[in-house]
Amino acid sequence: MSTTTRTPLDHIRNFSIVAHIDHGKSTLADRLIQSTGGLAEREMSEQVLDSMDIERERGITIKAQTVRLHYKANNGEVYVLNLIDTPGHVDFAYEVSRSLSACEGSLLVVDASQGVEAQTLANVYQAIDNNHELVTVLNKIDLPAAEPDRIKQQIEEVIGIDASDAVLISAKTGLGIPDVLEAIVNHLPPPTSEGGETAPLKALLVDSWYDTYLGVMVLVRIIEGVLSKGQTIRMMGTDARYTVERVGVLTPKMVAMDSLGPGEIGFITASIKEVADTRVGDTITEDKKPTAHALPGFKPAQPVVFCGLFPVDAADFEDLRAAMGKLRLNDASFSFEMESSAALGFGFRCGFLGLLHLEIIQERLEREFDLDLIATAPSVVYRLTMTDGSERELHNPADMPDVVKISEIQEPWIKATILTPDDYLGGILKLCQDRRGIQTELTYVGKRAMLTYELPLNEVVFDFYDRLKSISKGYASFDYHLHGYREGNLVKMSIMVNGEPVDALSMLVHRSAAEKRGRDMCEKLKDLIPRHMFKIPIQAAIGGNVIARETISAMRKDVTAKCYGGDATRKRKLLDKQKEGKKRMRQFGKVDIPQEAFIAALKMGDE
Numbered sequence: 001m002s003t004t005t006r007t008p009l010d011h012i013r014n015f016s017i018v019a020h021i022d023h024g025k026s027t028l029a030d031r032l033i034q035s036t037g038g039l040a041e042r043e044m045s046e047q048v049l050d051s052m053d054i055e056r057e058r059g060i061t062i063k064a065q066t067v068r069l070h071y072k073a074n075n076g077e078v079y080v081l082n083l084i085d086t087p088g089h090v091d092f093a094y095e096v097s098r099s100l101s102a103c104e105g106s107l108l109v110v111d112a113s114q115g116v117e118a119q120t121l122a123n124v125y126q127a128i129d130n131n132h133e134l135v136t137v138l139n140k141i142d143l144p145a146a147e148p149d150r151i152k153q154q155i156e157e158v159i160g161i162d163a164s165d166a167v168l169i170s171a172k173t174g175l176g177i178p179d180v181l182e183a184i185v186n187h188l189p190p191p192t193s194e195g196g197e198t199a200p201l202k203a204l205l206v207d208s209w210y211d212t213y214l215g216v217m218v219l220v221r222i223i224e225g226v227l228s229k230g231q232t233i234r235m236m237g238t239d240a241r242y243t244v245e246r247v248g249v250l251t252p253k254m255v256a257m258d259s260l261g262p263g264e265i266g267f268i269t270a271s272i273k274e275v276a277d278t279r280v281g282d283t284i285t286e287d288k289k290p291t292a293h294a295l296p297g298f299k300p301a302q303p304v305v306f307c308g309l310f311p312v313d314a315a316d317f318e319d320l321r322a323a324m325g326k327l328r329l330n331d332a333s334f335s336f337e338m339e340s341s342a343a344l345g346f347g348f349r350c351g352f353l354g355l356l357h358l359e360i361i362q363e364r365l366e367r368e369f370d371l372d373l374i375a376t377a378p379s380v381v382y383r384l385t386m387t388d389g390s391e392r393e394l395h396n397p398a399d400m401p402d403v404v405k406i407s408e409i410q411e412p413w414i415k416a417t418i419l420t421p422d423d424y425l426g427g428i429l430k431l432c433q434d435r436r437g438i439q440t441e442l443t444y445v446g447k448r449a450m451l452t453y454e455l456p457l458n459e460v461v462f463d464f465y466d467r468l469k470s471i472s473k474g475y476a477s478f479d480y481h482l483h484g485y486r487e488g489n490l491v492k493m494s495i496m497v498n499g500e501p502v503d504a505l506s507m508l509v510h511r512s513a514a515e516k517r518g519r520d521m522c523e524k525l526k527d528l529i530p531r532h533m534f535k536i537p538i539q540a541a542i543g544g545n546v547i548a549r550e551t552i553s554a555m556r557k558d559v560t561a562k563c564y565g566g567d568a569t570r571k572r573k574l575l576d577k578q579k580e581g582k583k584r585m586r587q588f589g590k591v592d593i594p595q596e597a598f599i600a601a602l603k604m605g606d607e
């Protein structure tokens with residue numbers, strides 16, 4: 001089925017939903033789809049918008065998707081409402097900003113029992129930066145703890161927008177959903193299009209993903225001109241050309257169209273091989289009749305955090321490569337290249353948008369592809385200026401050049417916003433201080449403190465978020481964005497086990513923290529590495545200087561000794577168990593290091 005009737009601009013509303021995690025964005029989206037008849041009830045999987053398993057399990061939205069809804073308003077007119085789903089996590093801030101720039105307005109959803117959180121703020125400011133009109137929606141008013149009046153006031157105080165006509169809803173029960181639809185039509189502006197249909201094609205590449213049947217699908221927002229089947233298009237950022245094969249919209253089912261016009265949002269397919277060939281934020285134009293200017297603000301996603309991933313069993317290397325290839329099909333911001341480590345053998349150096357992204361990929365590799373992996377210390381991207389004036393980026397501490405050749409090391413800093421109940425403020429201030437944080441603001445939002453800190457990213461990548469959650473018993477919320485590079489007094493710390501350097505454990509640390517961290521690492525490793533038949537020294541060193549040392553004393557490693565006099569099956573079981581245990585160990589020289597040691601050793605205690 002296809003259609004060519006073009007919806008007039010004033011009957012289109014393009015909007016997104018901005019919210020803190022768990023405030024009910026997906027539930028509301030489902031309700032909107034359901035109540036406009038996009039899907040019959042029995043077709044709704046529990047949550048339509050979050051499609052990947054891990055997303056559902058963790059309750060977060062990773063991949064932005066969109067739906068086109070038809071809504072008959074109280075004024076009798078039928079409107080096309082395009083909802084663009086935005087990823088809910090800080091690591092995907094750039095994707096969020098692109099999704100937002102594809103629409104004119106946002107629903108600001110705030111949980112009426114929780115109030116404003118760190119991500120509410122970060123996302124709403126992004127929406128305001130994109131000149132969005134906002135409709136404030138207070139969700140979960142069915143909860144006894146809901147305090148809509150107090151939260152309205154809080155929104156006005158903290159965000160500085162008028163919340164007096166906020167829509168009160170329960171996405172769970174469906175209460176108030178018709179009011180949300182009316183507010184979208186009446187309070188959010190329609191798209192505008194300077195050149196209209198006759199202008200050369202100019203479209204924003206909002207998102208792309210891999211569909212098993214259709215291949216790479218590209219989500220586009222038409223700014224001006226018309227995008228049609230059979231057209232030869234050009235991606236202005238990458239200068240690649242493709243012939244459009246399919247044009248359509250998602251309702252959320254795919255519905256074919258002949259073309260998309262100004263203000264519209266839909267998808268295309270064009271025999272694009274990899275998602276990596278499409279860059280979110282790029283401008284799509286017609287090859288024969290190109291637009292004069294590309295859309296501003298395009299920047300390819302840059303990996304921020306790197307780590308090495310190695311198979312525990314070297315024989316799994318090719319499987320790991322294949323699995324990573326598959327994941328990358330759908331995630332252009334995940335990058336990997338082969339790496340070999342003296343200690344860990346062959347593996348991959350991988351780049352991620354942030355820590356959550358790293359965790360998700362690692363988990364998917366282990367779970368969906370059944371691979372046992374060793375992850376090395378996550379590292380940020382350092383910028384080195386060499387004594388000969390040249391500059392280079394350092395993704396892996398193991399590649400650190402000789403210090404005498406380096407004149408300056410710069411490290412990335414972030415600007416973090418933390419909201420926490422007052423009770424945990426002391427602990428959080430100490431945590432930020434210990435991580436070299438610089439406090440820039442401390443204000444109160446009702447009974448909660450709102451902190452802004454500048455922090456070196458390398459102090460955050462290990463376990464900052466875990467620590468923050470444990471100090472605040474889960475109540476603090478956290479959001480950050482990159483805030484540029486600064487010079488840092490950084491040194492490379494190496495760890496030696498039995499005299500052999502373990503490259504996978506080397507890291508760049510601030511000089512002031514090096515000694516403590518070295519001591520912590522040695523102490524941790526002492527507990528994590530099992531005794532061997534010989535004495536094992538564990539040392540932390542900067543250059544040639546040993547800054548910390550522990551020793552694991554020798555033991556006769558005979559697990560069957562315990563079973564003296566026991567039966568043979570028991571003995572065999574123990575030996576099997578020991579063999580199994582071996583699999584998850586790595587040999588360094590003569591020493592076996594269990595896989596857990598790598599991860600655990602990197603988690604810094606702040607106590």
Ligand SMILES: Nc1nc2c(ncn2[C@@H]2O[C@H](COP(=O)(O)OP(=O)(O)OP(=O)(O)O)[C@@H](O)[C@H]2O)c(=O)[nH]1
Pocket residue numbers: 019020021022023024025026027028050058059060061088139140141142143169170171172173
């Ligand atoms: N009581 C109540 N619970 C709700 C309501 N809306 C959503 N929830 C619940 O709140 C939790 C989070 O809702 P989601 O819709 O997944 O939240 P989200 O904002 O989409 O979260 P992300 O996808 O992680 O960004 C779920 O357990 C919902 O069932 C509501 O109106 N009332």
